[in-house]
Amino acid sequence: MNQLSNVEFMLLQVITECNQASGYDINKLIDQRGYREWANIGTTSIYAGLKKLNDKGLIESEDSGEKFGKGPMPIRFTMTEVGMTTLRNEIIAGLSSSRERDNRFDLGLAAIPLLEKGEAIGALRKRLDFLGDVLINIRQNYESQGGVRLPLYIRALFLHPMSLIESEQAFVANLINELLEEMKEDVNND
Missing domain, CATH: 1.10.287 (Helix Hairpins)
Structure with missing residues (x-):
């Protein structure tokens, strides 16, 4: 499997941490932790990343069954077994070999x-x-x-x-x- 983009890597982490999360939940957590400031992660890239991860079979999506206000039914994402294995491999690679350079x-x-x-x-x-x-x-x-x-x-x-x-x-x-x-x-x- 190809290496994940930074957005995909971060999304797998957040979904695992939360057990399941909607795009809204993920955006809120990204803002709280300041990811946007150092990881160059925009709202559009989050939803595109979720679609890619779903297409790769690393996460699964389901309707949450909870609707608040106007708009579509929120979709919640959960990890697959393949997604968890991929995430663990990415964490090990990221901690052991990545460099910070501008x-x-x-x-x-x-x-x-x-x-x-x-x-x-x-x-x-x-x-x-x-x-x-x-x-x-x-x-x-x-x-x-x-x-x-x-x-x-x-x-x-x-x-x-x-x-x-x-x-x-x-x-x-x-x-x-x-x-x-x-x-x-x-x-x-x-």
Whole structure:
């Protein structure tokens, strides 16, 4: 079986955790946990992912029998045995071998020599501001969800990106300092 997309991987996790879930339930949980901010998961991709998982036989769908307000009867999704096996394999692969990289940022790093050093420093300072804002948002979301009182696996979803961002902030600050040193050397050599 082909590797799952990030959306499909996340959907299997949520459905397993909830035993059964509707698209609405899944959207609500994604918002509460802040998945959208770091996993690039939109509402449309959730419903498309549910259809793909259903077509692959990894989940089953059924009418919930409960209707609130207008609109169609909510469909609830449950895991199949094949879905559970696939999820377990994906979790093991994800924990043991995946990497966190922003390829676009890496491409920008490779192209720094094409900018004036002052331009590069300005762009990197904007990145520090951006990272700081993202970190504040994640911390606020973490605290509003219960902070240290959250179960370990949910705390980890917040603590991991926060530590990655803090590490990147240190990296970018060091890079800025090195560029500033190079600028001083350039002035002294002229």
